[in-house]
Amino acid sequence: MSRITYREAVREGIREALRKDSRVFLMGEDVGAYGGCYAVSKGLLQEFGPDRIRDTPLSESAFVGVGIGAALGGMRPIVEVMTVNFSLLALDQILNSAATYLHMSGGQFNVPLVIRMATGAGRQLAAQHAHSLEGMYAHIPGIKVLTPATLEDARGMLATALEDPDPVLIFEHCNLYNMEGELADGAGAVNIDRSRVVRSGRDATIITYSASVVKALEAANNLSSEGIECEVIDLRTLRPLDTETFVDSVRRTHRALVVDEGWRSGSISAEIIARIMENAFYDLDSPVERICSAEVPMPYAKHLEDAALPRVETIVHMIRTMTGKAA
Amino acid sequence: MKEPAPTVFQRLERERGLHLLKEMLRIRRFEEKCAELYSAMKIRGFLHLYIGEEAVAVGVMQSIKSDDAVVATYREHGHALARGISARQIMAEMFGKVEGCSRGRGGSMHLFDAARRFYGGNAIVGGGLPIAVGLALADKMQQRPRITCCFFGEGAVAEGEFHESMNLAALWKLPVLFVCENNLYAMGTALARSESVTDISRKASAYAVRSEAVDGMDVLAVDAAAAQAAASVRTSGEPYLLECRTYRFRAHSMFDPELYRTKAEVEEWKKRDPIPMLISQMAAKRERDSAKHLGDDALVSEEDLARIEKEVAAEVDDAATFADAGSLESVDELTRFVYSERRRPV
Numbered sequence: 181m182s183r184i185t186y187r188e189a190v191r192e193g194i195r196e197a198l199r200k201d202s203r204v205f206l207m208g209e210d211v212g213a214y215g216g217c218y219a220v221s222k223g224l225l226q227e228f229g230p231d232r233i234r235d236t237p238l239s240e241s242a243f244v245g246v247g248i249g250a251a252l253g254g255m256r257p258i259v260e261v262m263t264v265n266f267s268l269l270a271l272d273q274i275l276n277s278a279a280t281y282l283h284m285s286g287g288q289f290n291v292p293l294v295i296r297m298a299t300g301a302g303r304q305l306a307a308q309h310a311h312s313l314e315g316m317y318a319h320i321p322g323i324k325v326l327t328p329a330t331l332e333d334a335r336g337m338l339a340t341a342l343e344d345p346d347p348v349l350i351f352e353h354c355n356l357y358n359m360e361g362e363l364a365d366g367a368g369a370v371n372i373d374r375s376r377v378v379r380s381g382r383d384a385t386i387i388t389y390s391a392s393v394v395k396a397l398e399a400a401n402n403l404s405s406e407g408i409e410c411e412v413i414d415l416r417t418l419r420p421l422d423t424e425t426f427v428d429s430v431r432r433t434h435r436a437l438v439v440d441e442g443w444r445s446g447s448i449s450a451e452i453i454a455r456i457m458e459n460a461f462y463d464l465d466s467p468v469e470r471i472c473s474a475e476v477p478m479p480y481a482k483h484l485e486d487a488a489l490p491r492v493e494t495i496v497h498m499i500r501t502m503t504g505k506a507a
Numbered sequence: 508m509k510e511p512a513p514t515v516f517q518r519l520e521r522e523r524g525l526h527l528l529k530e531m532l533r534i535r536r537f538e539e540k541c542a543e544l545y546s547a548m549k550i551r552g553f554l555h556l557y558i559g560e561e562a563v564a565v566g567v568m569q570s571i572k573s574d575d576a577v578v579a580t581y582r583e584h585g586h587a588l589a590r591g592i593s594a595r596q597i598m599a600e601m602f603g604k605v606e607g608c609s610r611g612r613g614g615s616m617h618l619f620d621a622a623r624r625f626y627g628g629n630a631i632v633g634g635g636l637p638i639a640v641g642l643a644l645a646d647k648m649q650q651r652p653r654i655t656c657c658f659f660g661e662g663a664v665a666e667g668e669f670h671e672s673m674n675l676a677a678l679w680k681l682p683v684l685f686v687c688e689n690n691l692y693a694m695g696t697a698l699a700r701s702e703s704v705t706d707i708s709r710k711a712s713a714y715a716v717r718s719e720a721v722d723g724m725d726v727l728a729v730d731a732a733a734a735q736a737a738a739s740v741r742t743s744g745e746p747y748l749l750e751c752r753t754y755r756f757r758a759h760s761m762f763d764p765e766l767y768r769t770k771a772e773v774e775e776w777k778k779r780d781p782i783p784m785l786i787s788q789m790a791a792k793r794e795r796d797s798a799k800h801l802g803d804d805a806l807v808s809e810e811d812l813a814r815i816e817k818e819v820a821a822e823v824d825d826a827a828t829f830a831d832a833g834s835l836e837s838v839d840e841l842t843r844f845v846y847s848e849r850r851r852p853v
Contacts, residue, residue, distance in 0.1 A: 205648070231648065237678070242637040242671030249641020249655075252626065253576070255648060257641075276631045277638060283844040284628065285619035286610030290847045321845045345847035 182365055187357040189331045189367075190220050190296075193338035194258060196368070198228050201256060204342060207234040207243055208260030217262045218298055218357050244270035244295065248278050248347075251293040256342055261297040263305075264313045264351065278347040279322030293348075294341045299327075300353040300391055300441055301489055307477035310485075312441040314351040314390070315448030318418035324348045325418040326372055329356065329393040331363040333416060336370035343369065353391035375422045377429065381409035384435035384499050387426045387452055389415040392439045392490055399495035408503055418448055426452065427459040434465035435502050439490050444472035466502045471495060517796065524789045525811060527569075527726050531561040531782050532819045534585040537594055538757075540823045541584065541601065541615075545761050549831065550601045552614050553630075557585035559724075559756035562781035563688050564589045566729025567656065567749070570737035571684075574624065576646075576655040578639040580688075581616035581630035582755075586658055592620045594826035604833030611836055612844060632693075633666030635659060636685070640672050643681040647744065654682040654740045661750075662693025664707055673714040676746040683746040684737055685716075688723065690755045695767035711748040723753030724779040727788060754779070786812070 184192070197204045206221060206228075212235040215222035225233040236243040240261060247259040261267045267274070274295070281289045301310035318325045326341065326348060328334045334352065341348035378393065379400050386396045393414045400410040411429050415422070430436045436456055440449035449470045456468055474488040500506040538556045545554050557564065564585040571577060571590075579586040587597050592608050600607025601615050609619045609628070617628035626642065629635035639657035646653050663669050664687065676683045687707050691698050698705050711718035717739060721732040729751055736747045754776040758765050765773075786807050793806035 203649075237671070237674060239667075239671035239675065241668050242640065242675050245634070245637020245668065245672075246641035246644055246675060249626075249638040249643070250645040250648075251641070252638065253642045253645025253649075255645045272631055272634060273637065277629070277634055281627075282847065284609060284613045284617040285621070285844075286607070286612045287844040287848070288609070288619050288621040289626065324846075345849060 181362045183360065184331060184363045185357065186331055186334045186352075186359045187218065187220055189334040189363055190338065190352060191222070191224070193335040194221065194224065195227070197258070197339060197342050198224070198232060201342070203254065203256040204258065205232040205234060205255065206258045206260060207236055207247060209236055209238060209262050211235060211260050216260070218354060220357070221260070240266050240269035241273055245273040245277065247293050247295070248273060248281070248291050251291045252281070252289055257293055258338070258342070259293065259295045261295060263309050264297050264299040265308050265311055267295075267297050267313070274317070274323065274347070274349070275320055279320050282346065283322065290345045291347050292345050294338065294350065295347070296338070296350045296352060298354045299351040300355055301473070301478050301485060302355040302391070304480055304482055304485055305478070306480040310478040312390075312473065314349075314418055315440065315442040317349055318421070318448050320419070322347070323419065324372070326350045327390040327416065327418060328352065329390050329414050329416070331359070331361050332367055333370055335363065335367050337372060339369035340372050351390065355391045356394075359394070372417050373420075373422065375413055375415045375417065375425045377411060377425065378414045379410065379412040381411040381433065383409050383433060383503050384437060385411045385413060385426065385429040385433045386437050386439060386495065386499070387413045387415065388439035389418065390441065392441055395490060395492050396439055396495060399492045399499065402492070402496050403499055406505065408499060408505060410499060421451070421455070423455050423459065427456065430456055430460045431463045434463055436464070436468045437495070437498055437502065438468070438470040439495060440470065440472045441490060442472060443475050444470065445475065447472060469498055469502055471498060520792075521806070524785065525807065525815070527565055527730065528782070528785050528807065529815045529819065530565040530589055531726060531785070532815055533594070533822065534561045534564065534588050535782060536819045536823045537588060537597075537826070538584060540827055542757070542761070544601075544827060550615065552616075553581070554601070554615050554761045555582040555759065556757045557582055559776070559780070560688060560690060560753045561585055562726035562729050563686070563723045563751040563753050564658070566726045567658075567686050567733040567751070569730050570733045571656050572653065575653050576624040576626060576639070576642045578626045578635040578642070578655065578657045579628060580632075580635065580659055581628065582660070583618055583628055583658070584615070587618045587620070587625060590620070590623050590625050592618065592623055592625060594822050595829040596620075598826035598830040599833045602830040602833060603835070604830055605836040606829070606833040633659065633663040633668035636663065636668050636672035639683050640676045640681055643676065643683045644679065647681055652741070654684055654737065656684045656686060656737075658686045658688060660693065661687055661689040661691070661698055661707055662696070662701070663687075664710065665693070665701055673711065673716055673746070673748070677714040677716050680745050682740045682744050684740045685746060685748045687748065687750045688753055689750055690753050692755065692759070692767065694759045695763070697767065708748060708750040716746050716748050718748035718750065720750040720752060723751030724781045724784060726781055726785050
């Protein structure tokens with residue numbers, strides 16, 4: 181075991197992939213000389229050289245498309261997009277090319293491309309750097325959407341994604357990069373097909389992903405001291421969505437709360453709730469609830485940003501209400 | 508006095524001329540058949556015909572080797588045919604049949620063929636350019652001596668991806684042959700109404716990319732220019748922009764009433780039809796050679812033309828018959844090809 185941050189776990193994942201497979205290279209804005217906007221790739225340029233740690237111009241659409249072409253040409257590119265908001269400049273390539281090539285070609289051309297990007301709010305980065313659009317990407321058939329919330333996933337999901345024959349998007353929450361913990365030295369590829377019950381409980385199920393997992397666990401611990409035991413599910417993968425795990429849990433706890441940093445309307449939270457209705461409606465003891473980001477572009481001011489995001493207190497309050505134990 | 512027998516060089520020239528002629532006629536007659544089958548409702552969706560532009564795909568493709576990659580646009584029947592995808596497979600694709608080159612999943616705008624390294628069939632204008640750059644990057648990183656040929660229309664030049672791709676290909680010294688098919692209209696928007704600088708080949712200089720503009724109605728000129736451009740890409744490993752100035756004789760698609768250009772303009776361009784142009788070029792060559800008593804074998808005779816037309820008609824008819832007899836994929840298979848079917852090794 182080693183003490184390591186989420187940032188270092190991602191870096192170790194990239195480093196291991198570069199060492200193991202000569203087809204792997206990292207490409208993106210400021211991944212080389214600068215060391216990565218969030219310092220994820222710091223030191224990799226020195227270790228692997230400019231051919232495999234490629235600084236790109238500010239051409240998101242082109243370098244994501246180049247990633248697609250390179251993947252088609254036999255390479256295993258890891259494309260870093262600085263933040264999720266910038267990925268919209270490459271949305272055409274992601275949706276119209278990466279996600280469609282296999283299908284349009286009748287199964288001839290798969291695109292083994294990995295795209296990593298920072299997502300989420302909490303660092304006062306305002307309305308063009310801090311949204312959570314992974315739920316929007318999860319709408320698209322043909323790609324996979326991963327949201328690592330733990331050190332193990334931060335390191336291992338990349339290895340799994342690189343083994344995948346199809347395009348995989350990995351959303352790293354910017355507030356998790358400094359999270360520290362213990363990680364097994366031999367940690368590697370992880371299963372991405374199933375979500376994970378990270379805390380067991382009998383009274384309610386909190387279904388969440390990414391940095392909100394940390395908030396949900398803190399809320400669950402606070403509620404435990406009041407005698408309310410919450411089950412917490414880390415979805416891990418938003419597409420394909422593992423319906424079975426959360427439906428099984430809701431059938432046992434009879435209550436469900438979805439915590440999602442995305443906007444509420446048309447969100448992944450709406451999809452999860454619809455699946456609960458489709459599969460566990462008669463098992464419910466209370467209406468399914470959700471806590472999402474407020475429907476505003478992310479504000480800069482700290483108190484407004486805090487108010488816009490799911491918080492531990494709002495989760496605690498909602499669970500108390502749902503379980504009939506509100507003060 | 509008996510004419511001297513044609514030299515080997517003359518025979519080769521004649522064979523090459525006849526080959527180019529046949530390739531253009533294959534596309535011309537195939538496209539005419541497509542229009543007919545569209546009216547007969549055998550082909551649906553968008554259908555973009557290449558009639559008038561045949562010299563570009565045929566001329567360029569002569570310099571593209573079998574292990575090179577080709578990336579094309581939504582007006583790509585001609586490129587697919589010239590690349591060697593069978594007329595049968597292309598027609599079956601347009602019929603939505605499983606025997607099609609994309610199993611009927613793509614249609615007219617999305618022809619693909621892995622065996623011929625034919626990467627679409629890209630119907631987002633400009634979208635194919637970064638992919639071509641990426642294919643070339645993969646070749647360079649794996650030290651494979653091959654090039655990627657990327658076709659796009661002049662409309663794509665207005666897209667950011669054209670500029671981003673030219674910059675990246677030049678910056679990273681990647682072997683891409685960019686071929687701009689300038690047919691003067693982006694759907695119905697004339698070049699002069701959409702570009703502040705209409706000389707497209709000049710735009711390459713902003714990225715220090717070598718470039719040339721060529722008469723895209725003249726297959727011999729395109730052939731020569733492409734040979735030089737492809738050789739440049741192969742030897743330097745760096746990109747090249749070849750602008751082919753051409754014209755589309757038919758409407759943009761089958762839904763286009765052509766309100767944006769005059770019939771007189773179209774008729775004027777038809778005088779420069781690449782197919783009769785090649786025939787007359789070969790005839791002129793014959794006259795010059797005859798005058799020099801070099802023999803008269805380097806020409807297209809009436810018999811040659813009749814034979815080629817017959818062969819082409821047979822190929823096109825066979826393709827239509829094959830497509831019509833093809834089978835429809837089972838609806839049970841609807842959700843295939845969204846993700847790869849081979850298992851992930853975890």
